[in-house]
Amino acid sequence: MRLISSILLLTLLFSSCKKDDPTTSGNVQLSNGMMVLCEGLFQQNNSSISYVNFNNGVVINDFFFKTSERVLGDTGNDLQRYGGKIYAVVNGSSTIEVISGVTGISIKQIPMVEGGVPKQPRSMAFYQDKILVSCYDGYVDVIDTTSLEVQQRILVGSNPEGLAVSNDYLYVANSGGLNFPNVDSTVSVVNLTTFSEELKVTVGKNPSDVEVDAAGDIYVITRGDYASIPSRLNKINPNTYQVTHFSFDASSITRMNGNFLIGYADFATGDSQVGLFDPVGDVLTATTYLDVSSVQNLYGITYNSALDKIYICDAKDFVTTGDVFEFDGSGAFLTSYHVGLNPSKVVFYE
């Protein structure tokens, strides 16, 4: 009788654990939701991924830790989905984390080290079967999506940040941030047929983010000197390499269908705004497309084309856990999700 009771008890415990534990990867259906990269803080080893289930609004923080049973690393910087995999750039740890798009479990951790020195990866773009990773040592690494090995390195400018692909060419923002105040002003143009830099285009001080519109034009944010030279949007004509400078404030750019969402955070006043830019007419059609007055620290903007929703990452004061605000495509606020420390990048599951 005692044996039967024990077996029943164990069975009950086992089944109840499986049923009630929503944090195990086996129970999380990676659909109709989003992964949020929370950068964490430098030297704290607390970069994390939160998973938000849109069906019930449940947020699973430390999702990566729960699925892969280890910490993502120190200071995540980019998170993107390509093919069947999720790729996370972890800057402090100098790794690329390759995560299964189905289970959320780590497939491989690619060390980004050259000659014993961490390359400090920053951002990613994708081209055919290649992952293109900007590294702060002045290179773009080419990683094969099948072997998940670094195949070659492309020398670009100093301290490259954002990058984007347009018509078999890669455009890389060379920030030169580590030479502050003598920062870089160029964008490297890399031929993806030969995987070599063909030229540098001067756009303005401290280039950071790069985006491409439907016509193949390249838009670059230049952050200036954080003082007298403002943060602005610039456009490169990919045929003539002629640069157009726009006169409105801009510190981030996000593609939304045929338009761009232009984010700007004025840290002197604490105000943020998100405008709408039409790349066809090259005009800012709305200076305040979203009401982000409740956002304390505008830290990331992502558009979900399948749901036609906009997601704003709020890093608060950088030392407290942040929120992701959800708006519909017309700019109306819907809800918010409380996530990890310093949320910045989002990938979606339909």
Place this chain on the structure above:
Amino acid sequence: MLLHPLFMRSILLISFFYCFQALGQDTTAVKSDSIPILNLVSVDVIMPPRLRRVLPRNSIIGKQQIDEIQANDVGEILQKVQGVNLKSYGGLGGLKTISVRSLGSQHSAISIDGFSIQNSQTGQVNLAQIQTNNLQSISIGVGEYAGYLIPVSSQIAGNNVSLQTFEMTFPNYDDTLQIRSNIRYGSFVQVSGYASAKVKIKNGFVSGFGNYRTSNGLYPFDIQNGAQNYTGVRSNNDYQDQYFGGVLGYRFGRDAMMRISYKQSSIDQGLPGAIILYNHHADERLSTNDNLLNADFRFRITEGIHARAYANGNVNSMRYLDPTYFNSAGFVDVTYDNRNANVGIVADGHMVKNGAHNYKRAMYFGVEGGVSDLSSSDSLFSSPIRKQVSAILGARLMFKWMRFRGHLSTQYVNESNRTSDDGKDVFGLNPYVSLESKEIGKKSIRHRIWYRNSLRVPSFNELYYNNIGNNELNPEKANQFGYDINLIPFQKQQHEVYVKLGTYFNRVTDKIVAIPTQNLFTWSIQNVGIVHAYGAEISVGTHVVFGKEDRWKLNGLGNYSFQRSMNMTDPNHSSYGHQIAYIPMHTGNFDLSLSYKKLGLKTTNYLVSKRYSLNENTASNEVAGFLVTDFSVFYSFERWKKQSIRFQFQVKNAFNKSYSYIRSFIMPGRNYLISIQYALN
């Protein structure tokens, strides 16, 4: 959108450049004969020993305890004092600072032999660079002075630590030659040697001293990373330092004496940084050179008034090297030269009538002036100069059942900057009052309530460091309210139990913190914080002698501190009311030593409860608590005439606990230390 690497380097640099109870005698009101000026060198002792023992208000750690602990530095000893919280970044020479009752390290003034240790660049002292080989005593005063005739800057600080060294202490009358030496060998190829000799001359002494210390710092670490056991060896953690110097002391009759000393020290160390998961690279280096000159003159103004004039100056040069920095040069190589000079006079006097000393009415005063500057090869750093004047006027009054002590201090700081905008000038007026009952009954119970108001001025780094500094900063203000009870519940011949209880409430305003305000990439230092801290402490010590001819001796000490330190800055903030980062709610230590004749055993145990790495008290910010236990065995004997030799073998972190004071800075596991001390006279 990652924080800008420029900021990250700035944080690195800022962090690098910066962090028992003994029985004594009451100092207040005993009639005695005229006191020779020579006696005034002892910490907190100006009277001949009393028949009835009274616990000192400050905490004193004596030579015997210092020797038994065999600490690598002063920080390791200070953490044993109730209310003191150590922050250590690990390894020999790694940054160590203390916060006392939740006041930041810059509220603690540290003086050695009556001279303030100053670093206007960081505003704090790295305790890991103060070794214990030559220390005679360590005293820490919270709401009290840690010493007598200490500098004005120490008297007006939030709390003060006073160290006394062998080299600067006048020798006994019959000791013509004194020698102290120490050799240590320990894990991680830690080797150190110290020697000091003091020769008595006609009316004074000359001493010379030197020390060398090195370690490769390659200690293994072990982190539980989820299901992974993440192991490695701390790299780029080598450390080497040496210092040498000399002291000349001279007495002018019974009533005056002077000391002058010079010390040169240099340090070369790797900077291991935090343990970054999956990234073992570390190659930054820091070298430091310091030249220090001290002089003081103690004299009697009248029969009841003693004074001390002092002057000190130091030149501190640091060179920071990052050989693999991703700028156009491919490296960072910057130097910082910080110079400080101070002069001051302090006096303490009481009434003397017809040759009888009346200690019931005493006054003290002091005035101090100083100048400091900083220059750097880093073009982004300013070139500031600071001039400051501070003064104090206080009184000690004794009534039938009560003692009063109080002072009013003032300080004025003038900031100027040769390359950009000046910091704000500072003017402060800060009172201190203490009311203490006299000993009640045979158990010598004393109650004391006190209030101290103090401020700490922003450091050069906080005011001017590249894009982070903010020259509009105001000083951080602290208000401390304390209630203490000291008692000796049992005392019989050589057996004794003593108890110290303390409760407090502290309020810090204009707390200086780093927050992102000016722009996204370069944070700024701002006065935005308000902290409320309350807590309670208990310290129980015992001393028992037993056995045939009193051959057995047992000393025990237990401390427990409770600290509730809350962020009260913004009621709408998610961390409002949360425990301040890195302040543990519970700390404690338990030390026990047992000796039979020349052989002794000692165990020390240090307990820290969980803390949070950020002000938001979430599970992901938790830093696990720890209990670390050390064991040591020592044997000491005397040979020939007044020569003593002491052997000690110590196992530190005996249970090989993986722990850290600061997140990602794992401390060494089990390690060993052998030391041999030799002393003549």
